[in-house]
Amino acid sequence: MKAAVWTGVDKIEIQDLPLPEIAKEEALIKVRAAGVCVTDYHIISGKLQIGKAPNVQGHEICGEVYKINTDRPDIKVGQRCVIATSLGCGYCDMCKNNKQYLCADSAEIGYYPHHGGYAEYVKVPVSAIVPISDKVSDEAGAILESCVCPTESIMRVGVQLNSTVLVTGNGPAALAYIMVAKAMGAGKIISVVRDEQKAKLTLEFGATHALNSKTSNVEEELIKITNGKKADLVIEATGAKAVIEKTFDYCAKGGTIIQYGIPGDEEQVIVPVKKMVTEEITYLGAVGNTKAWYPLAEMIDSGKLDVAKMVTHTFKLDEIDKAFDLYRNHDRKLIKAIIKF
Secondary structure, three states: OOEEEEOOOEEEEEOOOOOOOOOOOOOEEEEEEEOOHHHHHHHHOOOOOOOOOOEEOEEEEEEEEEEEEEEOOOOOOOEEEEEOOEOOOOHHHHHHHHHHOHHOEEEEOOOOOOOOEOEEEEEHHHHHHOOOOOOOOOHHHOOHHHHHHHHHHHHHHHHOOEEEEEEEEEOOHHHHHHHHHHOOOOOOOEEEEHHHHHHHHHHHHHEEEEEOOOOHHHHHHHOOOOOOOOOEEEEEEOOHHHHHHHHHHHHEEEEEEEEOOOOOOOOOOOOHHHHHHHOOOOOOOOOOOOOOOHHHHHHHHOOOOOOHHHHHEEEEHHHHHHHHHHOOOOOOOOOOEEEOO
């Protein structure tokens, strides 16, 4: 099979690899499309130390079952699917509670030593297969993984009908948060960005208001929009220290903050504990995704979400370096790129 193999810092080679052998309760997936994640770029470029070369990266996978070794009657050869890539030991308390991503032995398909979706075929546990219907396109399936963590964290806290949600950032996760909040019944969805072009983009994805923090006082504008209440749910999707600290000023009393963005290891973020306590603000970290795969696929199937519109660039496997060039060059048109087989 043809695969894009990460062989060293900033080195990707298209190689012919043998088809993986599958054991009991494993399947071989024929990849139809794979999302290109910025995390893979950071790993391949040496900016992020996760795993080691050589390895086939790619943890956003849409495909079809090519071969399967299981007694389960519900998944057959030919079934289109996406892959829930989080792996755990299977028996610890975290795994028993469907939180494999918090397992002490957690791993992920697409990170060393597990080959991922930048190949014509990928081996996965049968338990990782999430069937999808023909209403979920390959493009949507290829980037579904990038939406599951935002979806799961919103599922944890819920969105009250007609409530106000504020989202900081304009990357794929922020756009996913906006779309999911709208689908779940939010009344006002306010995006906070630092660029007029990106502000317009968030409006296209469902935000009702877009505030440019470079040119306006976000807190004052928020008070006007909400008649003094502020946001019931604040979602921080930038990881920037200054933005994280401001989220507490955007949150209504009794509200909730979802912290999705991760600051740099060297940054010390100041959290106003007194304000959190006296105003009963709930502060929630979001990193997991295991519970959202099926609900998200069903929302796409029903037409409530159109995640495929986040796909801005499509490449063939042997053009994968062009996809990473989009990150290298900070391409302003990029939202999500995919590899199409």
